[in-house]
Amino acid sequence: MAKILILGSGPAGVSAALYAVRGGVETTVISQGIGALAKAEHIENYYGFADAVSGRELAEAGISGAKRLGVQFVAAEVIGLGMNENLTGFQVQTTDSRFEADSVVLATGAARRQPKLPGLKELEGRGVSYCAVCDAFFYRGKEAAVLGGGEYALHEADTLLPHAAKVHVFTDGSAPEVDFPAAMTLHTEKITAIQGEKRVQGVELAGGKIVPVAGVFVAYGTAGSGDLARKAGAILQENSIAVDRAMATNIPGLFAAGDCTGGLLQVAKAVYEGAVAGLSAVKYVRRSH
Numbered sequence: 001m002a003k004i005l006i007l008g009s010g011p012a013g014v015s016a017a018l019y020a021v022r023g024g025v026e027t028t029v030i031s032q033g034i035g036a037l038a039k040a041e042h043i044e045n046y047y048g049f050a051d052a053v054s055g056r057e058l059a060e061a062g063i064s065g066a067k068r069l070g071v072q073f074v075a076a077e078v079i080g081l082g083m084n085e086n087l088t089g090f091q092v093q094t095t096d097s098r099f100e101a102d103s104v105v106l107a108t109g110a111a112r113r114q115p116k117l118p119g120l121k122e123l124e125g126r127g128v129s130y131c132a133v134c135d136a137f138f139y140r141g142k143e144a145a146v147l148g149g150g151e152y153a154l155h156e157a158d159t160l161l162p163h164a165a166k167v168h169v170f171t172d173g174s175a176p177e178v179d180f181p182a183a184m185t186l187h188t189e190k191i192t193a194i195q196g197e198k199r200v201q202g203v204e205l206a207g208g209k210i211v212p213v214a215g216v217f218v219a220y221g222t223a224g225s226g227d228l229a230r231k232a233g234a235i236l237q238e239n240s241i242a243v244d245r246a247m248a249t250n251i252p253g254l255f256a257a258g259d260c261t262g263g264l265l266q267v268a269k270a271v272y273e274g275a276v277a278g279l280s281a282v283k284y285v286r287r288s289h
């Protein structure tokens with residue numbers, strides 16, 4: 001049976017799920033929490049409420065409604081998104097499982113702000129990468145760095161390990177949240193810059209020490225919308241996922257909705273785009289099955 005996977009259980013993801021499940025397709029939502037609405041104390045500009053509603057109440061009501069219609073919800077951190085081995089569908093990697101789907105809707109919320117690290121933006125595409133599975137191969141036999149200290153950073157570092165001569169993990173002044181294997185070199189000092197003229201040459205630490213590396217993989221916190229989109233090969237425009245009117249990305253079968261596509265960062269827009277993305281995903285799986 002055809003399957004649609006929706007990443008994110010905010011208004012965009014849940015709205016997509018409602019339309020997908022009502023389109024008769026097995027629908028699963030993977031998320032690691034409510035998202036932006038958890039921080040919204042009062043919502044007064046969304047249709048249908050006589051009194052203000054808290055973001056949490058709105059989110060929980062949305063999820064209950066979707067469950068009633070048969071949507072499956074999985075609580076997990078997504079760390080990878082790409083095509084399956086036969087290139088016939090998608091594979092979504094969480095910290096402890098792998099899911100397969102015929103179509104995926106990315107609804108993982110607003111793009112994260114990048115750390116303001118001198119050299120990071122300037123050297124993007126010239127040694128600074130956001131996707132180990134895409135770019136690890138370029139660092140075979142070279143030393144490479146991963147920035148971050150959680151599950152996502154560990155996943156990126158694990159992907160690099162078989163290729164790179166050495167993998168350095170930089171937690172940027174924070175204690176590591178997971179155990180990194182002894183084969184990786186852990187640096188817990190604060191980072192002050194990414195060094196390099198034409199390409200990345202090293203990571204500069206507070207105190208001035210430079211650790212020479214040929215590549216830097218950014219993996220702070222959890223994988224954000226932009227990180228997941230890049231892993232799947234989707235095009236970004238100014239940090240938002242580029243979509244057409246059907247909420248389709250440039251990758252067939254991959255749709256995006258809500259804050260991750262930019263524009264008005266509001267519930268009404270997320271719900272609308274989720275609905276369109278859910279319908280488009282159903283159309284896509286019907287055509288391809």
Ligand SMILES: Cc1cc2nc3c(=O)[nH]c(=O)nc-3n(C[C@H](O)[C@H](O)[C@H](O)COP(=O)(O)OP(=O)(O)OC[C@H]3O[C@@H](n4cnc5c(N)ncnc54)[C@H](O)[C@@H]3O)c2cc1C
Nearest residue numbers: 008009010011012032035036078108109258259265266267
């Ligand atoms: C303080 C505050 C107040 C606001 N007030 C209003 C208001 O009054 N009116 C209004 O219309 N809008 C308001 N908003 C904006 C509104 O909350 C967002 O526009 C809306 O929630 C966007 O929906 P979304 O589904 O795109 O993303 P989100 O609601 O952010 O949902 C993102 C989902 O993706 C999941 N996710 C992300 N990364 C991963 C990962 N790696 N693995 C697994 N899951 C992941 C999250 O857990 C979450 O479920 C407010 C926002 C904030 C922060």
